[in-house]
Amino acid sequence: MTPINHKKFEEVTLSTESIFQGKIISLQVDTVRLPNGNIATREIVKHPGAVAVLAIVDDRMLVVEQYRKPLERNQIEIPAGKLDAGEDPLDAAKRELEEETGYSCDTLKLISSFYTSPGFADEIIHLYVAEQLIKGEAHLDEDEFLDVESITLDQAQQYMREGRISDAKTITAVYAWQVYKLTGSF
Incomplete structure:
Protein backbone atom coordinates (compact mmCIF):
# COMPACT_ATOMS: atom_id res chain seq x y z
CA MET A 1 0.00 0.00 0.00
CA HIS A 47 -13.64 27.49 15.32
CA PRO A 48 -13.38 25.34 18.47
CA GLY A 49 -15.29 22.44 16.90
CA ALA A 50 -18.77 21.12 17.56
CA VAL A 51 -20.83 18.03 18.23
CA ALA A 52 -24.14 16.81 16.85
CA VAL A 53 -26.39 13.96 17.94
CA LEU A 54 -28.61 11.67 15.90
CA ALA A 55 -31.02 10.74 18.70
CA ILE A 56 -33.51 7.96 17.94
CA VAL A 57 -36.59 7.43 20.13
CA ASP A 58 -39.16 4.81 19.06
CA ASP A 59 -37.85 4.87 15.47
CA ARG A 60 -38.16 8.66 15.34
CA MET A 61 -35.35 11.21 15.16
CA LEU A 62 -35.25 14.07 17.66
CA VAL A 63 -34.88 17.45 15.99
CA VAL A 64 -35.02 21.03 17.14
CA GLU A 65 -36.47 23.96 15.25
CA GLN A 66 -34.77 27.28 15.82
CA TYR A 67 -34.14 30.59 14.13
CA ARG A 68 -30.77 30.89 12.36
CA LYS A 69 -29.82 34.53 12.00
CA PRO A 70 -27.28 34.05 9.16
CA LEU A 71 -30.09 32.46 7.09
CA GLU A 72 -32.81 34.82 8.40
CA ARG A 73 -35.20 31.88 8.89
CA ASN A 74 -36.05 28.87 11.01
CA GLN A 75 -34.19 25.60 10.49
CA ILE A 76 -34.92 22.06 11.64
CA GLU A 77 -31.72 20.43 12.86
CA ILE A 78 -30.46 17.64 15.05
CA PRO A 79 -29.30 18.67 18.54
CA ALA A 80 -25.83 20.19 18.34
CA GLY A 81 -23.49 22.70 19.86
CA LYS A 82 -19.93 23.95 20.05
CA LEU A 83 -17.18 22.42 22.12
CA ASP A 84 -16.06 24.34 25.18
CA ALA A 85 -12.30 24.83 25.58
CA GLY A 86 -10.68 21.46 26.35
CA GLU A 87 -14.02 19.64 26.39
CA ASP A 88 -14.16 16.01 25.26
CA PRO A 89 -16.53 15.69 22.26
CA LEU A 90 -18.36 12.73 23.84
CA ASP A 91 -19.08 14.76 26.99
CA ALA A 92 -20.20 17.71 24.86
CA ALA A 93 -22.57 15.49 22.85
CA LYS A 94 -24.21 14.21 26.05
CA ARG A 95 -24.48 17.78 27.36
CA GLU A 96 -26.00 19.20 24.17
CA LEU A 97 -28.50 16.35 23.84
CA GLU A 98 -29.77 16.90 27.37
CA GLU A 99 -29.70 20.72 27.24
CA GLU A 100 -31.65 20.95 23.99
CA THR A 101 -34.03 17.98 24.18
CA GLY A 102 -34.18 16.92 27.82
CA TYR A 103 -33.13 13.38 26.84
CA SER A 104 -30.10 11.61 28.23
CA CYS A 105 -28.42 8.32 27.42
CA ASP A 106 -25.63 6.16 28.81
CA THR A 107 -23.84 5.52 25.55
CA LEU A 108 -23.19 7.45 22.40
CA LYS A 109 -21.44 6.01 19.36
CA LEU A 110 -19.34 8.15 17.02
CA ILE A 111 -20.64 7.92 13.45
CA SER A 112 -18.13 10.27 11.85
CA SER A 113 -16.20 13.50 12.26
CA PHE A 114 -16.17 15.92 9.35
CA TYR A 115 -15.08 19.42 8.43
CA THR A 116 -17.90 21.79 7.53
CA SER A 117 -16.13 24.14 5.10
CA PRO A 118 -12.42 23.27 4.76
CA GLY A 119 -11.90 25.86 2.06
CA PHE A 120 -12.03 28.66 4.65
CA ALA A 121 -12.73 27.22 8.12
CA ASP A 122 -11.24 24.61 10.47
CA GLU A 123 -14.58 23.72 12.16
CA ILE A 124 -14.95 19.99 12.74
CA ILE A 125 -18.22 18.36 13.79
CA HIS A 126 -18.28 15.05 15.65
CA LEU A 127 -21.55 13.26 14.82
CA TYR A 128 -22.80 10.72 17.37
CA VAL A 129 -25.78 8.39 17.47
CA ALA A 130 -27.78 7.95 20.68
CA GLU A 131 -30.32 5.21 21.28
CA GLN A 132 -32.12 3.94 24.41
CA LEU A 133 -32.81 7.46 25.54
CA ILE A 134 -34.25 8.52 28.88
CA LYS A 135 -36.70 11.45 28.96
CA GLY A 136 -35.87 14.33 31.28
CA GLU A 137 -36.02 18.12 31.19
CA ALA A 138 -34.35 20.43 28.71
CA HIS A 139 -31.99 23.13 30.04
CA LEU A 140 -31.70 25.71 27.27
CA ASP A 141 -29.08 28.44 27.30
CA GLU A 142 -30.61 31.85 28.08
CA ASP A 143 -30.22 32.97 24.45
CA GLU A 144 -31.60 29.73 23.00
CA PHE A 145 -35.20 29.45 21.78
CA LEU A 146 -36.33 26.22 20.13
CA ASP A 147 -39.00 23.56 19.80
CA VAL A 148 -38.24 19.85 20.02
CA GLU A 149 -39.98 17.40 17.70
CA SER A 150 -39.57 13.72 16.88
CA ILE A 151 -39.91 12.84 13.20
CA THR A 152 -39.88 9.73 11.05
CA LEU A 153 -37.34 9.08 8.33
CA ASP A 154 -40.00 9.90 5.72
CA GLN A 155 -40.71 13.22 7.44
CA ALA A 156 -36.99 14.02 7.56
CA GLN A 157 -36.66 13.35 3.84
CA GLN A 158 -39.74 15.52 3.16
CA TYR A 159 -38.25 18.34 5.27
CA MET A 160 -35.08 18.06 3.20
CA ARG A 161 -37.06 18.36 -0.04
CA GLU A 162 -38.85 21.41 1.38
CA GLY A 163 -35.58 23.01 2.52
CA ARG A 164 -36.64 22.97 6.17
CA ILE A 165 -33.67 20.67 6.81
CA SER A 166 -30.77 22.08 4.83
CA ASP A 167 -27.67 22.00 7.03
CA ALA A 168 -24.87 19.50 6.42
CA LYS A 169 -24.86 17.87 9.87
CA THR A 170 -28.57 17.07 9.81
CA ILE A 171 -28.54 15.88 6.20
CA THR A 172 -25.55 13.65 7.06
CA ALA A 173 -27.45 12.29 10.07
CA VAL A 174 -30.55 11.56 7.99
CA TYR A 175 -28.48 9.64 5.43
CA ALA A 176 -26.66 7.75 8.22
CA TRP A 177 -30.04 6.80 9.71
CA GLN A 178 -31.24 5.64 6.30
CA VAL A 179 -28.12 3.47 5.87
CA TYR A 180 -28.66 2.06 9.36
CA LYS A 181 -32.27 1.15 8.55
CA LEU A 182 -31.09 -0.63 5.37
CA THR A 183 -27.99 -2.38 6.74
CA GLY A 184 -28.30 -2.51 10.51
CA SER A 185 -25.07 -0.58 11.11
CA PHE A 186 -23.76 2.96 11.03
Whole structure:
Protein backbone atom coordinates (compact mmCIF):
# COMPACT_ATOMS: atom_id res chain seq x y z
CA MET A 1 0.00 0.00 0.00
CA THR A 2 1.39 3.39 -1.00
CA PRO A 3 1.49 5.93 1.86
CA ILE A 4 -0.64 9.04 1.38
CA ASN A 5 1.31 12.29 1.09
CA HIS A 6 -0.83 14.72 3.08
CA LYS A 7 1.53 17.61 2.34
CA LYS A 8 1.81 17.16 -1.44
CA PHE A 9 0.36 20.61 -2.15
CA GLU A 10 1.35 22.24 1.15
CA GLU A 11 1.06 26.00 1.45
CA VAL A 12 3.77 27.27 3.82
CA THR A 13 2.55 30.03 6.14
CA LEU A 14 4.79 33.10 5.97
CA SER A 15 2.73 35.34 8.27
CA THR A 16 -0.61 35.46 10.08
CA GLU A 17 -2.66 38.58 10.77
CA SER A 18 -5.45 38.37 13.35
CA ILE A 19 -8.49 40.25 12.02
CA PHE A 20 -11.25 39.43 14.52
CA GLN A 21 -11.57 37.63 17.87
CA GLY A 22 -15.15 36.76 18.80
CA LYS A 23 -16.76 34.62 21.50
CA ILE A 24 -17.03 31.64 19.15
CA ILE A 25 -14.91 32.27 16.07
CA SER A 26 -11.85 34.18 15.05
CA LEU A 27 -10.74 35.34 11.61
CA GLN A 28 -7.17 35.48 10.41
CA VAL A 29 -5.46 36.23 7.12
CA ASP A 30 -2.45 34.07 6.34
CA THR A 31 0.16 34.94 3.73
CA VAL A 32 1.37 31.67 2.21
CA ARG A 33 3.93 30.38 -0.25
CA LEU A 34 2.23 28.13 -2.81
CA PRO A 35 3.80 24.89 -4.10
CA ASN A 36 4.90 26.75 -7.26
CA GLY A 37 6.66 29.45 -5.20
CA ASN A 38 4.06 32.19 -5.69
CA ILE A 39 2.65 34.11 -2.71
CA ALA A 40 -1.09 34.18 -1.88
CA THR A 41 -3.40 35.09 1.01
CA ARG A 42 -5.89 32.83 2.76
CA GLU A 43 -8.78 34.07 4.91
CA ILE A 44 -9.33 31.49 7.65
CA VAL A 45 -12.13 31.14 10.20
CA LYS A 46 -10.95 29.38 13.37
CA HIS A 47 -13.64 27.49 15.32
CA PRO A 48 -13.38 25.34 18.47
CA GLY A 49 -15.29 22.44 16.90
CA ALA A 50 -18.77 21.12 17.56
CA VAL A 51 -20.83 18.03 18.23
CA ALA A 52 -24.14 16.81 16.85
CA VAL A 53 -26.39 13.96 17.94
CA LEU A 54 -28.61 11.67 15.90
CA ALA A 55 -31.02 10.74 18.70
CA ILE A 56 -33.51 7.96 17.94
CA VAL A 57 -36.59 7.43 20.13
CA ASP A 58 -39.16 4.81 19.06
CA ASP A 59 -37.85 4.87 15.47
CA ARG A 60 -38.16 8.66 15.34
CA MET A 61 -35.35 11.21 15.16
CA LEU A 62 -35.25 14.07 17.66
CA VAL A 63 -34.88 17.45 15.99
CA VAL A 64 -35.02 21.03 17.14
CA GLU A 65 -36.47 23.96 15.25
CA GLN A 66 -34.77 27.28 15.82
CA TYR A 67 -34.14 30.59 14.13
CA ARG A 68 -30.77 30.89 12.36
CA LYS A 69 -29.82 34.53 12.00
CA PRO A 70 -27.28 34.05 9.16
CA LEU A 71 -30.09 32.46 7.09
CA GLU A 72 -32.81 34.82 8.40
CA ARG A 73 -35.20 31.88 8.89
CA ASN A 74 -36.05 28.87 11.01
CA GLN A 75 -34.19 25.60 10.49
CA ILE A 76 -34.92 22.06 11.64
CA GLU A 77 -31.72 20.43 12.86
CA ILE A 78 -30.46 17.64 15.05
CA PRO A 79 -29.30 18.67 18.54
CA ALA A 80 -25.83 20.19 18.34
CA GLY A 81 -23.49 22.70 19.86
CA LYS A 82 -19.93 23.95 20.05
CA LEU A 83 -17.18 22.42 22.12
CA ASP A 84 -16.06 24.34 25.18
CA ALA A 85 -12.30 24.83 25.58
CA GLY A 86 -10.68 21.46 26.35
CA GLU A 87 -14.02 19.64 26.39
CA ASP A 88 -14.16 16.01 25.26
CA PRO A 89 -16.53 15.69 22.26
CA LEU A 90 -18.36 12.73 23.84
CA ASP A 91 -19.08 14.76 26.99
CA ALA A 92 -20.20 17.71 24.86
CA ALA A 93 -22.57 15.49 22.85
CA LYS A 94 -24.21 14.21 26.05
CA ARG A 95 -24.48 17.78 27.36
CA GLU A 96 -26.00 19.20 24.17
CA LEU A 97 -28.50 16.35 23.84
CA GLU A 98 -29.77 16.90 27.37
CA GLU A 99 -29.70 20.72 27.24
CA GLU A 100 -31.65 20.95 23.99
CA THR A 101 -34.03 17.98 24.18
CA GLY A 102 -34.18 16.92 27.82
CA TYR A 103 -33.13 13.38 26.84
CA SER A 104 -30.10 11.61 28.23
CA CYS A 105 -28.42 8.32 27.42
CA ASP A 106 -25.63 6.16 28.81
CA THR A 107 -23.84 5.52 25.55
CA LEU A 108 -23.19 7.45 22.40
CA LYS A 109 -21.44 6.01 19.36
CA LEU A 110 -19.34 8.15 17.02
CA ILE A 111 -20.64 7.92 13.45
CA SER A 112 -18.13 10.27 11.85
CA SER A 113 -16.20 13.50 12.26
CA PHE A 114 -16.17 15.92 9.35
CA TYR A 115 -15.08 19.42 8.43
CA THR A 116 -17.90 21.79 7.53
CA SER A 117 -16.13 24.14 5.10
CA PRO A 118 -12.42 23.27 4.76
CA GLY A 119 -11.90 25.86 2.06
CA PHE A 120 -12.03 28.66 4.65
CA ALA A 121 -12.73 27.22 8.12
CA ASP A 122 -11.24 24.61 10.47
CA GLU A 123 -14.58 23.72 12.16
CA ILE A 124 -14.95 19.99 12.74
CA ILE A 125 -18.22 18.36 13.79
CA HIS A 126 -18.28 15.05 15.65
CA LEU A 127 -21.55 13.26 14.82
CA TYR A 128 -22.80 10.72 17.37
CA VAL A 129 -25.78 8.39 17.47
CA ALA A 130 -27.78 7.95 20.68
CA GLU A 131 -30.32 5.21 21.28
CA GLN A 132 -32.12 3.94 24.41
CA LEU A 133 -32.81 7.46 25.54
CA ILE A 134 -34.25 8.52 28.88
CA LYS A 135 -36.70 11.45 28.96
CA GLY A 136 -35.87 14.33 31.28
CA GLU A 137 -36.02 18.12 31.19
CA ALA A 138 -34.35 20.43 28.71
CA HIS A 139 -31.99 23.13 30.04
CA LEU A 140 -31.70 25.71 27.27
CA ASP A 141 -29.08 28.44 27.30
CA GLU A 142 -30.61 31.85 28.08
CA ASP A 143 -30.22 32.97 24.45
CA GLU A 144 -31.60 29.73 23.00
CA PHE A 145 -35.20 29.45 21.78
CA LEU A 146 -36.33 26.22 20.13
CA ASP A 147 -39.00 23.56 19.80
CA VAL A 148 -38.24 19.85 20.02
CA GLU A 149 -39.98 17.40 17.70
CA SER A 150 -39.57 13.72 16.88
CA ILE A 151 -39.91 12.84 13.20
CA THR A 152 -39.88 9.73 11.05
CA LEU A 153 -37.34 9.08 8.33
CA ASP A 154 -40.00 9.90 5.72
CA GLN A 155 -40.71 13.22 7.44
CA ALA A 156 -36.99 14.02 7.56
CA GLN A 157 -36.66 13.35 3.84
CA GLN A 158 -39.74 15.52 3.16
CA TYR A 159 -38.25 18.34 5.27
CA MET A 160 -35.08 18.06 3.20
CA ARG A 161 -37.06 18.36 -0.04
CA GLU A 162 -38.85 21.41 1.38
CA GLY A 163 -35.58 23.01 2.52
CA ARG A 164 -36.64 22.97 6.17
CA ILE A 165 -33.67 20.67 6.81
CA SER A 166 -30.77 22.08 4.83
CA ASP A 167 -27.67 22.00 7.03
CA ALA A 168 -24.87 19.50 6.42
CA LYS A 169 -24.86 17.87 9.87
CA THR A 170 -28.57 17.07 9.81
CA ILE A 171 -28.54 15.88 6.20
CA THR A 172 -25.55 13.65 7.06
CA ALA A 173 -27.45 12.29 10.07
CA VAL A 174 -30.55 11.56 7.99
CA TYR A 175 -28.48 9.64 5.43
CA ALA A 176 -26.66 7.75 8.22
CA TRP A 177 -30.04 6.80 9.71
CA GLN A 178 -31.24 5.64 6.30
CA VAL A 179 -28.12 3.47 5.87
CA TYR A 180 -28.66 2.06 9.36
CA LYS A 181 -32.27 1.15 8.55
CA LEU A 182 -31.09 -0.63 5.37
CA THR A 183 -27.99 -2.38 6.74
CA GLY A 184 -28.30 -2.51 10.51
CA SER A 185 -25.07 -0.58 11.11
CA PHE A 186 -23.76 2.96 11.03
